[in-house]
Amino acid sequence: MTSMNQSVDNQQFSNVQPIWKFCFLYIITFGIYQLPWAHKHWKFIKERENLKISAWFRSWFLPFFLYSLCQKVFALAEEQGYREKPSPFQITLFYWIFVVLSRLPDPLWLISLLSFVPLLSILKAINYYWEQKQQHLPKRTSFTGREIAWIVFGVIFWLLVIVGLLAPTEV
Numbered sequence: 001m002t003s004m005n006q007s008v009d010n011q012q013f014s015n016v017q018p019i020w021k022f023c024f025l026y027i028i029t030f031g032i033y034q035l036p037w038a039h040k041h042w043k044f045i046k047e048r049e050n051l052k053i054s055a056w057f058r059s060w061f062l063p064f065f066l067y068s069l070c071q072k073v074f075a076l077a078e079e080q081g082y083r084e085k086p087s088p089f090q091i092t093l094f095y096w097i098f099v100v101l102s103r104l105p106d107p108l109w110l111i112s113l114l115s116f117v118p119l120l121s122i123l124k125a126i127n128y129y130w131e132q133k134q135q136h137l138p139k140r141t142s143f144t145g146r147e148i149a150w151i152v153f154g155v156i157f158w159l160l161v162i163v164g165l166l167a168p169t170e171v
Contacts, residue, residue, distance in 0.1 A: 013140040015130040022123055025147060026116040028154030030161075034119070036146070038062045038069065041126060045072050063099055067092045070122055077125035080132035086121040094118040107165060 025033040042055035042065075049072075058065040070088030098115030101108075143151065 011134075011137060014134040014137040016127045016134070016139045017123065018139065018141060019120060019123060019127075021141075021143070021147075022120075023116055025150055025154075026119075027113055028158065029150050030154070030157060031113065031115055032153075033150055034062060034116075035059050036150075037119075041069060041073065041122075045069075045076075063092075063096060066095055073122050073125050073129070077129045080129050082125055082128045084121075084125070086125070091118045091121050 022033075022037065026037075036059075038059040039055050042053070042058045045051065046053050046055050058069070062069070067088045070086070070091050074082070074086065074088065095115055095118040098112050098118070102112035102115075103109065104111065
């Protein structure tokens with residue numbers, strides 16, 4: 001049973017994810033963390049709405065499914081009284097701009113690491129939803145085992161990138 005759908009008796013922590021934790025995991029993994037993050041949300045939506053979709057497919061191709069994810073998450077949050085009205089179009093557009101910026105030459109492509117910024121609107125909305133639905137559960141502020149594995153992966157990846165940037169180039 002997934003953590004999103006566990007009964008109240010079995011679930012120890014709320015599904016709320018602190019913004020700082022999302023930002024850190026996103027940056028330390030060069031954005032690869034968006035895959036499990038998006039999968040978690042698509043899987044919840046799939047089960048909640050009984051949809052016949054592939055949560056992993058939609059996660060791997062998040063830029064193409066981001067608009068739809070925005071719409072669904074914002075609708076969930078609005079059901080719980082969420083008052084903000086972010087634009088799924090603007091979020092998707094800004095995200096795509098960062099995707100394009102990843103094609104810049106070294107080291108300018110690092111600007112694309114800010115692609116998490118448009119996703120923060122989605123995180124805020126889904127966090128609001130879970131705050132309303134799971135008020136009785138504490139928020140997890142420490143890292144899970146999986147998140148620690150992502151951090152280790154990210155540190156190794158960053159070290160390889162730094163070595164690559166510092167290595168002398170041959171003409």
